[in-house]
Amino acid sequence: MITNSDPLSPTASSIRIVLHPSDFSEASLVAFAHALKAALISKSKLVLIHVSDEDETSRTEFPAVRETLERWKLLPPGSPRSAVTELGIDVAKVIGHGSDPVKGVLGYIEQYGADLIVLATHHHGLDWLHKSISEPVARKSREMTLFVPTGSGGFVSLTDGSVSLRNVLIPIAAIPQPQPAIAGAARLIQQLKCESGKITLLHVGDNGSIPAVVTPEVPGWTWHKMTKQGNVIEVILEAARQADADLILMTTDSRNGFLDALRGSHSERVLERTWNETILHGEAPVSAHFVTVDRILTQLFLDA
Structure with missing residues (x-):
């Protein structure tokens, strides 16, 4: 019936932290768009995290939040960093060092929490998928997780x-x-x-x-x-x-x-x-x- x-x-929205693990790939950019949209809707904090064993990673490699918001016509061109917070969101870029991105991201969640995770995965090799479902820390954090496979435009x-x-x-x-x-x-x-x-x-x-x-x-x-x-x-x-x-x-x-x-x-x-x-x-x-x-x-x- x-x-x-x-x-x-x-x-009131229960989403306070949106976490986007990025590998700086094209697929991650699409996932980033979904993470940013979610943060805007929920007026929450957007955390961009990259976990790698490389020492040369720079924060400039992360997706450009202000440029994206300007392209979306939510900010005028050349807006200062403070303009982002005026939209109701806060942005943090985190670089983690380690050889296991899954372990690194789950460790971050365990320590700082996350209400929504948005990440890219690939059609070949679904370790992200299996581990994010099966790892006990993922269940304990009760996170929402959005997987965007390579080649996906999402919505x-x-x-x-x-x-x-x-x-x-x-x-x-x-x-x-x-x-x-x-x-x-x-x-x-x-x-x-x-x-x-x-x-x-x-x-x-x-x-x-x-x-x-x-x-x-x-x-x-x-x-x-x-x-x-x-x-x-x-x-x-x-x-x-x-x-x-x-x-x-x-x-x-x-x-x-x-x-x-x-x-x-x-x-x-x-x-x-x-x-x-x-x-x-x-x-x-x-x-x-x-x-x-x-x-x-x-x-x-x-x-x-």
Whole structure:
């Protein structure tokens, strides 16, 4: 059963620190655009971190925040550094020394915290993906993580900061509770100021087992329901193609449900095969105090 509700009332954002690990690659620049957009929306601190065993790393190699904001028409050309803080964000550039970037970034999170991590990964070699999911420190920090694979444009333009999000797919099941993902999708759409689009709720299983959910009213957006049977991952990917999905948003239990289905080789299959989808995978404990409108614990997998 799907029922409508009043729009979500605005509440304070729980994102205080957006962390972007950068390897100074083209893929990292696209990920940087998403991190910067997230920091602007949440009025939070943006931390750019580079971990390397090289001694010659300079802060000038980091993405240029002010130049990007000027290109996005949020700052006039030649703005001083203080103009960035006037937009409600703070920026820090951190250089870490070590041979293991994953260990270095997780160590930073453990010491200083992070509410959202946005990073680039590659189609070949998904160590970032596996470790960020499996490392205990990642779960303890309850961070949100956005993966942007090489070649991905994501849904935030590096050129002008515009957002392209039209179709969202949300796989739902009785367990884990799907409502946090539904509320999170509505919140994301509102925060990104996406004027119109379609949200499709996908249930893999029998019609009789589809959970009752409440769909918030989002101006300009419509809700649709789809029920299919088959292998979870195969059905999700096929439904994403049918719906022309820009984003697949999933809320899962930290030990059961979609998370286990997407680990290991399944994760690689999803990332390697969804060349035209953006996949957001949410890891949300069933405990209600962790699953709130503004704090869905998520992992995001982006592909374009």
